Amino acid sequence: MSKSTSQSASDGSDTNHITGETYNSDPRKKTGPECESMTDVRYEIDRIDRLLVEILAERTTYIKAASRIKPDREMVRDVPRIEDVVAKVLAHSKEHNLPAEIADPVWRLLIERSIAYEYSSYDALKDSDIDN
Numbered sequence: 001m002s003k004s005t006s007q008s009a010s011d012g013s014d015t016n017h018i019t020g021e022t023y024n025s026d027p028r029k030k031t032g033p034e035c036e037s038m039t040d041v042r043y044e045i046d047r048i049d050r051l052l053v054e055i056l057a058e059r060t061t062y063i064k065a066a067s068r069i070k071p072d073r074e075m076v077r078d079v080p081r082i083e084d085v086v087a088k089v090l091a092h093s094k095e096h097n098l099p100a101e102i103a104d105p106v107w108r109l110l111i112e113r114s115i116a117y118e119y120s121s122y123d124a125l126k127d128s129d130i131d132n
């Protein structure tokens with residue numbers, strides 16, 4: 001069990017006290033079982049999607065950092081690390097009742113798109129290093 005790094009502020013935002021990153025969230029009106037209409041459901045899904053965008057944007061800043069830090073282009077795709085990430089995500093998903101049939105393909109696609117972004121970012125950085 002890991003210690004939470006989030007604190008809820010009175011404005012409804014969650015601030016990570018280590019990174020200072022703030023995710024803005026509208027208040028949750030209803031849990032899944034409390035929803036009675038598709039308006040209820042879609043309000044919550046749209047709210048969650050905005051949070052996911054903010055979290056994925058932060059994740060992607062670390063992909064960019066990896067492209068700056070890795071010394072060789074061959075290191076961009078790291079297969080053992082990919083399997084480590086997926087195994088950790090699946091274990092966490094189980095604890096939170098996120099079905100593996102969602103988590104496994106979503107993370108594998110996320111990682112593949114992250115690797116493609118890391119290659120472009122790596123190439124752009126190395127190109128900008130070349131003295132012409």
Ligand SMILES: C=C(O[C@@H]1C=C(C(=O)O)C=C[C@H]1O)C(=O)O
Binds near residue numbers: 077114115118
């Ligand atoms: C960020 C990294 O680069 C790649 C991206 C990964 C990811 O999106 O989680 C995992 C493995 C790497 O191939 C890394 O090596 O950790």
